[in-house]
Amino acid sequence: LGRKILLFEQLDSTNTQAKRLIKGETEEKARHGLLILAEEQTSGRGRLGRDWSSPKRGGIWMSFILRPKLPAESCPMLTLVAAIAVNDTIRRVSGLDSFIKWPNDIVISGKKTCGILTEATGLLSEEPNIILGIGINANRKDFPEELSSSATSLSLEKGKDINRSLLIAEICNSLEKYYEEFTEQGDLTQLKAEYEKYLINRGKQVRVLAKEGEYAGTALGINEQGALLVETKEKEITTVVSGEVSVRGI
Numbered sequence: 001l002g003r004k005i006l007l008f009e010q011l012d013s014t015n016t017q018a019k020r021l022i023k024g025e026t027e028e029k030a031r032h033g034l035l036i037l038a039e040e041q042t043s044g045r046g047r048l049g050r051d052w053s054s055p056k057r058g059g060i061w062m063s064f065i066l067r068p069k070l071p072a073e074s075c076p077m078l079t080l081v082a083a084i085a086v087n088d089t090i091r092r093v094s095g096l097d098s099f100i101k102w103p104n105d106i107v108i109s110g111k112k113t114c115g116i117l118t119e120a121t122g123l124l125s126e127e128p129n130i131i132l133g134i135g136i137n138a139n140r141k142d143f144p145e146e147l148s149s150s151a152t153s154l155s156l157e158k159g160k161d162i163n164r165s166l167l168i169a170e171i172c173n174s175l176e177k178y179y180e181e182f183t184e185q186g187d188l189t190q191l192k193a194e195y196e197k198y199l200i201n202r203g204k205q206v207r208v209l210a211k212e213g214e215y216a217g218t219a220l221g222i223n224e225q226g227a228l229l230v231e232t233k234e235k236e237i238t239t240v241v242s243g244e245v246s247v248r249g250i
């Protein structure tokens with residue numbers, strides 16, 4: 001993955017650019033593994049319809065185009081596989097103690113450092129296109145007021161800048177390794193264990209905010225589709241599917 005890279009000074013969003021490629025609106029073809037990078041995004045997008053602040057200098061705003069031969073129901077787990085790969089890379093390259101917050105945020109010292117937005121087109125076709133968008137606050141030094149208490153960057157945590165090119169290269173390697181493990185092996189035990197090892201919510205009280213209402217419980221881990229298992233006071237185990245809900249620590 002990432003053997004071919006398209007680098008832009010500025011884009012609205014690397015995920016939106018990937019969609020244009022897939023639709024055939026650009027000269028470049030949307031090949032499996034293509035990586036789109038931008039120094040700055042003017043309309044960066046986050047999960048649940050949120051904006052993603054992506055100023056120039058210091059961030060890593062990237063999207064991979066993937067064409068997995070997977071059934072549609074396996075696609076949510078792919079996002080979690082990406083979180084494993086990014087978390088593993090951040091730990092190795094920066095030496096920082098990063099964790100995964102379900103489904104796919106990377107947090108350091110309790111603050112968000114990275115977010116992942118997965119989008120799919122043609123999910124019901126033979127070969128769906130998955131756009132895996134990864135935003136990392138790498139060497140970013142400041143955040144808008146509303147994010148300053150909940151977001152951080154690798155450089156702020158480390159006290160010095162990290163090598164962004166190295167981090168990007170290592171993400172490509174790590175993602176390729178975990179992606180192959182996920183797509184080629186039927187058994188997800190190992191990947192699930194790796195995810196749960198770094199899952200910051202595990203064993204903790206969480207509040208699930210869903211459309212139907214909210215409830216609290218203890219996060220136990222994930223199932224093979226990447227849903228979060230939450231045990232309520234009544235000892236009932238609910239499966240929380242990403243995309244619909246947000247989960248907060250209590």
Ligand code: BTN
Pocket residue numbers: 012013014015016041043044045046047048050052054060061062063105114115116117133134135136
């Ligand atoms: C989230 O945590 O809400 C997901 C944030 C994802 C941000 C990345 S930055 C690169 C790619 N392009 C976008 O517009 N969004 C993703």
